[in-house]
Amino acid sequence: GQNIDQPTEMTATEGAIVQINCTYQTSGFNGLFWYQQHAGEAPTFLSYNVLDGLEEKGRFSSFLSRSKGYSYLLLKELQMKDSASYLCAVLDSNYQLIWGAGTKLIIKP
Amino acid sequence: DGGITQSPKYLFRKEGQNVTLSCEQNLNHDAMYWYRQDPGQGLRLIYYSQIVNDFQKGDIAEGYSVSREKKESFPLTVTSAQKNPTAFYLCASSIETGTPYEQYFGPGTRLTVT
Numbered sequence: 001g002q003n004i005d006q007p008t009e010m011t012a013t014e015g016a017i018v019q020i021n022c023t024y025q026t027s028g029f030n031g032l033f034w035y036q037q038h039a040g041e042a043p044t045f046l047s048y049n050v051l052d053g054l055e056e057k058g059r060f061s062s063f064l065s066r067s068k069g070y071s072y073l074l075l076k077e078l079q080m081k082d083s084a085s086y087l088c089a090v091l092d093s094n095y096q097l098i099w100g101a102g103t104k105l106i107i108k109p
Numbered sequence: 110d111g112g113i114t115q116s117p118k119y120l121f122r123k124e125g126q127n128v129t130l131s132c133e134q135n136l137n138h139d140a141m142y143w144y145r146q147d148p149g150q151g152l153r154l155i156y157y158s159q160i161v162n163d164f165q166k167g168d169i170a171e172g173y174s175v176s177r178e179k180k181e182s183f184p185l186t187v188t189s190a191q192k193n194p195t196a197f198y199l200c201a202s203s204i205e206t207g208t209p210y211e212q213y214f215g216p217g218t219r220l221t222v223t
Binding site for chain 1 (some may be wrong): 113149150151152153154197199209211212213214215216217219
């Protein structure tokens with residue numbers, strides 16, 4: 001079966017750095033997405049990785065290792081507005097998105 | 110401004126009633142999707158459509174129906190056959206299916222059936 005694992009919840013301090021991990025086992029791989037979702041709102045796109053390595057975009061970076069079936073989202077200089085759920089999703093061999101359950105990130109002052 | 114609208118934001122229904130959730134996009138996207146989101150679970154695909162007058166079942170289509178008469182619109186009907194309809198429903202669109210293009214989401218409709 002297809003499976004995506006993320007931690008359910010993480011807590012971090014304002015101004016710090018946090019790494020949210022995502023491991024996947026899917027039938028084929030055509031890329032991995034990270035989305036941010038504030039409570040009760042729509043998910044919004046953060047990043048897309050299809051090649052191994054690190055992609056940096058401002059305070060957010062996303063890393064992919066296809067051989068390990070592993071990705072992480074790195075958030076730097078955390079702000080209170082970063083409190084949200086972070087969703088990992090893999091595009092499988094049929095170009096269908098398989099979604100993880102999301103990681104709820106709590107930022108404390 | 111281009112985007113996706115869903116209405117209403119909150120919807121309450123009695124058990125046994127059908128209810129239709131609205132989804133409209135002005136992004137000129139060919140592909141549209143309906144997801145269901147439940148606490149502690151990933152988004153689950155209900156139906157998707159690649160083109161007008163064509164749609165396919167997703168992983169959990171039972172108890173739901175859709176139509177795609179216009180490119181801009183993709184309404185979802187939750188029928189009385191859906192065993193556990195209370196959930197947060199998200200509509201999304203993308204340039205086309207079968208590609209790595211990102212999906213754009215509407216604000217969602219929270220449906221409560223009692």
